[in-house]
Amino acid sequence: MSEVDAVSEAAVEEQGAREEGATASGGDRKADPDALIDVRGLAKSFWLGLLKTKRVDAVRGVSFEVRRGEIFGFLGPNGAGKTTTIKMLTGLIAPTSGEAYLFGARVPSPEARRRIGFLPENPYVYPYLTPREFVTLCGRLSGMSGAKLDRRAMEVLEQVKVAYAADRQVRRLSKGMLQRTGLAAALVADPEMLILDEPMSGLDPVGRKEVRDLIFAERDQGRTIFFSTHILSDVEAMCDRVTILREGKVVVSGSLRQLLRGEVLRTDITLAHASDALKSALEEAGARVTRRADVTVVEVEGDARVRDTLEMALRSDAQVIEVTPRRETLEDLFLRDAL
Numbered sequence: 001m002s003e004v005d006a007v008s009e010a011a012v013e014e015q016g017a018r019e020e021g022a023t024a025s026g027g028d029r030k031a032d033p034d035a036l037i038d039v040r041g042l043a044k045s046f047w048l049g050l051l052k053t054k055r056v057d058a059v060r061g062v063s064f065e066v067r068r069g070e071i072f073g074f075l076g077p078n079g080a081g082k083t084t085t086i087k088m089l090t091g092l093i094a095p096t097s098g099e100a101y102l103f104g105a106r107v108p109s110p111e112a113r114r115r116i117g118f119l120p121e122n123p124y125v126y127p128y129l130t131p132r133e134f135v136t137l138c139g140r141l142s143g144m145s146g147a148k149l150d151r152r153a154m155e156v157l158e159q160v161k162v163a164y165a166a167d168r169q170v171r172r173l174s175k176g177m178l179q180r181t182g183l184a185a186a187l188v189a190d191p192e193m194l195i196l197d198e199p200m201s202g203l204d205p206v207g208r209k210e211v212r213d214l215i216f217a218e219r220d221q222g223r224t225i226f227f228s229t230h231i232l233s234d235v236e237a238m239c240d241r242v243t244i245l246r247e248g249k250v251v252v253s254g255s256l257r258q259l260l261r262g263e264v265l266r267t268d269i270t271l272a273h274a275s276d277a278l279k280s281a282l283e284e285a286g287a288r289v290t291r292r293a294d295v296t297v298v299e300v301e302g303d304a305r306v307r308d309t310l311e312m313a314l315r316s317d318a319q320v321i322e323v324t325p326r327r328e329t330l331e332d333l334f335l336r337d338a339l
């Protein structure tokens with residue numbers, strides 16, 4: 001869905017959402033001024049089939065907060081309910097129950113919506129527009145105009161490295177360039193917060209790194225970033241805090257530093273020229289020994305075992321290539337908590 005489609009769909013849905021929300025605990029309320037997103041018990045069910053008899057509970061009572069100035073990761077496997085939550089948050093669809101606040105205002109709030117830049121999943125841009133036209137159009141929809149808008153459109157296209165193709169029709173752009181054009185559109189109105197649904201999808205490793213750097217740069221300029229992904233390493237490399245969703249429910253939420261135990265789980269010692277006798281001796285001493293290409297990797301737990309292994313290796317004339325302490329990763333967290 002393009003930003004343009006998103007905007008028009010939002011206008012239609014917003015009315016419905018407002019009507020549905022009116023009977024609940026509606027209205028704006030006093031909230032923590034640093035909680036730019038406050039989601040409380042949000043749920044969404046879809047009814048499928050001709051007679052609407054089959055119910056899909058896409059989101060089942062999700063709650064979390066995003067604070068000013070942080071990079072917040074919204075993580076979960078395919079089908080976990082990330083996009084559905086983001087659609088409710090941005091006012092594109094109305095929740096079945098629960099409520100969400102943006103900048104302290106109950107969603108849907110046109111004022112709050114104006115303060116966010118939104119990148120939908122797989123942004124669709126009308127193929128005969130150019131990036132410059134599309135980004136300018138999005139700026140106009142946000143109330144910008146004139147030379148200031150022209151300048152800002154080129155500035156954000158430069159930022160996302162699409163300026164060289166600013167006047168090329170979108171249908172001639174690669175998926176990565178299209179994704180960046182979507183990002184430029186999200187940035188054009190200088191929003192306080194970015195809501196990005198899978199911003200790294202479809203990008204090659206260089207493109208992913210560039211988008212990561214861009215997100216860091218935007219945060220350094222004071223923007224708050226909320227992004228969804230199903231890729232653990234993206235979250236680990238970038239986020240201050242994270243909420244992990246599975247089958248429509250929050251399974252883990254908190255700061256990455258708190259969630260990932262800082263202690264060393266094990267140490268990997270990489271050796272060259274390890275003899276068969278050394279390998280057997282290490283295995284007998286309880287180490288896990290694996291051959292990889294022309295090196296041997298020995299996995300041990302505890303400082304005493306590290307020292308013993310190094311001594312044995314040096315005594316047998318093996319060469320120590322690398323000693324790497326392994327700390328817990330998000331993947332370990334997934335396994336630990338059997339998410």
Ligand SMILES: Nc1ncnc2c1ncn2[C@@H]1O[C@H](COP(=O)(O)OP(=O)(O)OP(=O)(O)O)[C@@H](O)[C@H]1O
Binds near residue numbers: 047080083084121230
């Ligand atoms: N409009 C809809 N009608 C019916 N079911 C839907 C609709 N939108 C989403 N769903 C279902 O709701 C569940 C959650 O989907 P959602 O797209 O929110 O997941 P997601 O975490 O964003 O996944 P992905 O990473 O694949 O985009 C899925 O089972 C999906 O099929």
